[in-house]
Amino acid sequence: MAYLELEGGGQRFDLDEKAEYTLGRTDPATHAFPDIDLTPFDGVEAGVSRRHAKITRLGEDRYYIMDLSSTNYTHVGGERLEAFEPRILADGDEIFLGTLKLIFHH
Secondary structure, X not given: OOEEXXXXXXXXXXXXXXXXXXXXXXXXXXXXXXXXXXXXXXXXXXXXXOXXXXXXXXXXXXXXXXXXXXXXXXXXXXXXOOEOOOEEOOOOOEEEEOOEEEEEEO
């Protein structure tokens, strides 16, 4: 079972139901409705874009993250991702969407 954990352990987002999840903020005015809405977790203040990143599962146990050309970037393990360049995720990877920290577990 794979999931994202919001820093502090307060919220968990399971990643096993679908092969692909968009992460971002809901904005009805622009019709942005991501699969994982980070608005309630200070997404606006943290600099999370409406369509910030995407996590894709390949097979049963490989997960990739890709920045969707976000304004405040996606970082994994301290490294800034280039837009639309997939990066393999490993258990325990720290992901920053702007300044919002998530931890990938698998």
